[in-house]
Amino acid sequence: MNTVQFTAGTTSDGMLERDFTVAGIPGVLWSPASGPERAPLVLMGHGGGTHKKWPGMVGRARRLVADGGFHVAAVDAPGHGGRPRTPYDEQEIAALYRAREAGEPEGPIVVRYNARLAERAVPEWRATLDALQRLPEIGAEGPVGYFGLNMGTAIGVPFVATEPRITAAVLGVHWPDALAEAARRITVPVEFLIQWDDEHIPRSSGLALFDAFASTEKTLHANAGRHKELPRFEADSAVRFFTRHLHPSRTAAVPTA
Amino acid sequence: MNTVQFTAGTTSDGMLERDFTVAGIPGVLWSPASGPERAPLVLMGHGGGTHKKWPGMVGRARRLVADGGFHVAAVDAPGHGGRPRTPYDEQEIAALYRAREAGEPEGPIVVRYNARLAERAVPEWRATLDALQRLPEIGAEGPVGYFGLNMGTAIGVPFVATEPRITAAVLGVHWPDALAEAARRITVPVEFLIQWDDEHIPRSSGLALFDAFASTEKTLHANAGRHKELPRFEADSAVRFFTRHLHPSRTAAVPTA
Numbered sequence: 001m002n003t004v005q006f007t008a009g010t011t012s013d014g015m016l017e018r019d020f021t022v023a024g025i026p027g028v029l030w031s032p033a034s035g036p037e038r039a040p041l042v043l044m045g046h047g048g049g050t051h052k053k054w055p056g057m058v059g060r061a062r063r064l065v066a067d068g069g070f071h072v073a074a075v076d077a078p079g080h081g082g083r084p085r086t087p088y089d090e091q092e093i094a095a096l097y098r099a100r101e102a103g104e105p106e107g108p109i110v111v112r113y114n115a116r117l118a119e120r121a122v123p124e125w126r127a128t129l130d131a132l133q134r135l136p137e138i139g140a141e142g143p144v145g146y147f148g149l150n151m152g153t154a155i156g157v158p159f160v161a162t163e164p165r166i167t168a169a170v171l172g173v174h175w176p177d178a179l180a181e182a183a184r185r186i187t188v189p190v191e192f193l194i195q196w197d198d199e200h201i202p203r204s205s206g207l208a209l210f211d212a213f214a215s216t217e218k219t220l221h222a223n224a225g226r227h228k229e230l231p232r233f234e235a236d237s238a239v240r241f242f243t244r245h246l247h248p249s250r251t252a253a254v255p256t257a
Numbered sequence: 258m259n260t261v262q263f264t265a266g267t268t269s270d271g272m273l274e275r276d277f278t279v280a281g282i283p284g285v286l287w288s289p290a291s292g293p294e295r296a297p298l299v300l301m302g303h304g305g306g307t308h309k310k311w312p313g314m315v316g317r318a319r320r321l322v323a324d325g326g327f328h329v330a331a332v333d334a335p336g337h338g339g340r341p342r343t344p345y346d347e348q349e350i351a352a353l354y355r356a357r358e359a360g361e362p363e364g365p366i367v368v369r370y371n372a373r374l375a376e377r378a379v380p381e382w383r384a385t386l387d388a389l390q391r392l393p394e395i396g397a398e399g400p401v402g403y404f405g406l407n408m409g410t411a412i413g414v415p416f417v418a419t420e421p422r423i424t425a426a427v428l429g430v431h432w433p434d435a436l437a438e439a440a441r442r443i444t445v446p447v448e449f450l451i452q453w454d455d456e457h458i459p460r461s462s463g464l465a466l467f468d469a470f471a472s473t474e475k476t477l478h479a480n481a482g483r484h485k486e487l488p489r490f491e492a493d494s495a496v497r498f499f500t501r502h503l504h505p506s507r508t509a510a511v512p513t514a
Contacts, residue, residue: 196468196477207464211453215481219488220453222467222477231476233501237494244490 004029004131015065022131025124026082027075028052030061031137035069040246041138043125043166044074045148045155048110051081060147060235068239069250070145071138075128077155078120088116106200107175114154115178121155122162129165143167143246147238149193149230150174161185168245170238172221173230175201176209183212190218191241193234198227261286261388272322279388282381283339284332285309287318288394292326297503298395300382300423301331302405302412305367308338317404317492325496326507327402328395332385334412335377345373363457364432371411372435378412379419386422400424400503404495406450406487407431418442425502427495429478430487432458433466440469447475448498450491455484 002023009018016031032039042064046057052074061072076082079089092113099106133140146169148156153174160166161182169186172193176183190213194206210220219241223231243250259280266275273288289296299321303314309331318329333339336346349370356363390397403426405413410431417423418439426443429450433440447470451463467477476498480488500507 196475210479217488218453218481220477220479222479224473224475231474233497236497240490240493 002127002131004135013062013066015062022075022128023124025075025128026052027073027128029132030065030072032065032069038137038139038142039069039071040142040144040242041071041073041129041132042068042145042147042242042246043129044072045121045125045146045152045159046074046077046080047150047152048114049080052076053081059232060238063235063239064147064242067236068243068247070242070247071132073128073132075124077151078117078124092116107177110151110200111154111175111177114151114174117151118155118158122159125155125159126163129163133165145169145242145246146171147242154179157186158182160188168242170241173198173201173206173227174209175205176212177205179209180212183209184214187214187216189241189245190215191238192218192220193230194220194222195227195229196222196224200227259384259388261392270319270323272319279332279385280381282332282385283309284330284385286389287322287329289322289326295394295396295399296326296328297399297401297499298328298330298386298389299325299402299404299499299503300386301329302378302382302403302409302416303331303334303337304407304409305371306337309333310338316489317495320492320496321404321499324493325500325504327499327504328389330385330389332381334408335374335381349373364434367408367457368411368432368434371408371431374408375412375415379416382412382416383420386420390422402426402499402503403428404499411436414443415439417445425499427498430455430458430463430484431466432462433469434462436466437469440466441471444471444473446498446502447472448495449475449477450487451477451479452484452486453479453481457484 004020004022007019011033014033016033018029020027020029044057046052046054057074064070064072079085096106096109099109132138144165146156146160146166150173153171156171157179160169168189170191173195192210221234261277261279264276268290271290273290275286277284277286301314303309303311314331321327321329336342353363353366356366389395401422403413403417403423407430410428413426413428414436417426425446427448449467478491
């Protein structure tokens with residue numbers, strides 16, 4: 001039985017940050033430094049080429065903890081952060097850089113590489129969630145959210161589609177090619193983000209992936225701007241989305257109209 | 258010179274509601290019952306067949322006042338609420354009901370009727386804004402927002418396109434046919450709403466109107482659901498949008514990431 005092994009911990013600005021491993025996978029758990037005994041959990045998947053403590057990840061975690069009172073967990077995806085790359089990882093990363101330098105489309109490489117990574121990452125997320133739910137401050141009964149963009153969506157869509165413990169998800173900024181079929185099996189509330197002027201993902205592809213979700217409650221947020229120009233206020237919107245769906249007792253504290 | 262003539266006033270739950278007329282046009286001004294001397298103003302346009310105090314209007318006003326600290330003003334559009342209908346109004350409304358009963362598309366009638374209403378309503382909004390800005394609690398220097406969906410967008414797009422005092426707008430749920438040209442002259446931040454399963458407005462039409470805005474900062478919110486199923490949390494999102502753009506000193510009080 002995998003358990004959470006805490007390896008280090010610090011507290012700043014009311015947020016406790018604890019590094020951990022589960023079955024050798026390095027992760028981090030952010031929590032309110034004080035508060036009720038239990039709180040809902042949000043799992044966060046990072047983007048391609050980054051890692052669990054990328055500044056954008058820490059910023060989102062800080063919002064979720066401070067404004068939503070959540071526990072937030074992230075792990076390094078296979079081949080990312082503190083984890084070794086396989087020869088296949090190296091080969092695909094080299095192909096991606098070659099395409100980028102040649103000005104060729106990145107999409108076909110990202111789509112196929114991320115689909116392979118998802119095959120490795122989904123069981124890891126499941127094992128991590130099993131272990132996290134054994135912590136007394138999280139527990140096995142509470143609702144769980146998933147928040148992941150870019151590669152975090154390539155892994156998140158097949159994960160959410162097959163993991164009934166996830167009851168709300170913020171996803172986006174990826175192609176539908178390898179994901180639309182799994183998206184059609186997702187019925188939980190989804191907030192989905194695209195960039196209206198994305199230079200990598202055709203607008204119609206982003207819209208097609210949003211359209212694929214079977215969820216009766218789903219919202220598309222499309223912002224003017226290029227692939228990497230997602231506005232920071234979307235992190236705030238995600239906090240309110242998870243608060244509405246995972247933490248309704250706190251909704252009174254956050255305006256929801 | 259048109260001035261605001263207050264005709265009645267009540268206060269409930271911390272919100273002051275004052276009926277007024279400007280040049281004979283009936284309006285309502287909602288304000289915080291207490292607070293700083295001045296606050297930014299949001300103008301709200303109502304939908305077709307409704308009026309300035311439709312429940313949805315009052316609900317949005319209450320959010321904007323309570324959570325944003327705004328003044329909020331609405332007026333009855335021509336032929337709506339307490340205002341007489343012209344023979345042309347009667348003719349178009351009859352045509353709309355005939356189409357509805359026959360199961361024929363409402364779009365062509367709504368588009369042409371609302372475009373004609375906008376020709377009357379835009380100068381009225383301008384005169385109302387002139388008069389409101391002479392009130393000491395509003396003033397002529399502060400930023401002004403516009404929030405109107407459906408017919409409120411048919412009137413709002415030409416209004417915002419030609420009124421430099423409007424510096425941020427929430428619009429949506431209308432066809433691009435008569436509006437795209439004016440939308441291309443709008444450069445202020447826009448939050449634009451569509452319904453993903455709108456039975457009246459084709460999805461591609463909603464997307465085309467969003468695409469037309471020249472604003473570098475624009476966000477599309479597309480929600481699953483039919484024409485009249487706009488989720489109530491979008492009113493909350495509008496409060497935060499206006500707070501970011503019109504009331505940045507309050508932004509610290511509202512999570513924004």
